[in-house]
Amino acid sequence: MRHPADPPLCFEFRRPHAGIPLNILGNLLFLGVVCTARTLVLWNWSVARSSAAFAGMFVNLEPLVGTVLGVMILHERLGPFTWVGGGSSWGPRR
Known part of the structure; x- marks a missing residue:
C-alpha cells in the first residue's frame, strides 16, 4: 500500500480509479498507443513518397x-x- 506522501503513480493496476474496469483501461491504452502510432507511421510514409505541400493539402x-x-x-x-x-x-x- 502506498503512503499518502508518495508521489502519485501514472498507472495503478491494482484498483482503477473512479471505478473504471481494467479491460476499459486496456482498450484506451490500445487506442491511444497503437492506433495513434499506426496513423503517424502511415502519414509519414505518405509524406516520404510525395511532397510535403501535396500531403499538407x-x-x-x-x-x-x-x-x-x-x-x-x-x-x-x-x-x-x-x-x-x-x-x-x-x-x-x-
Whole structure:
C-alpha cells in the first residue's frame, strides 16, 4: 500500500480509479498507443513518397471527413458548437 506522501503513480493496476474496469483501461491504452502510432507511421510514409505541400493539402480535410463520416455512419447530430468551430476554421482568411 502506498503512503499518502508518495508521489502519485501514472498507472495503478491494482484498483482503477473512479471505478473504471481494467479491460476499459486496456482498450484506451490500445487506442491511444497503437492506433495513434499506426496513423503517424502511415502519414509519414505518405509524406516520404510525395511532397510535403501535396500531403499538407489533406491536413485541412481530416476534420471535414471525420465530421461527414460521423454523421453518415454513426448518425451523429451537429450541434451549434460544431458549426461555430467549423465556421471558424473554414471561414474567410485575411
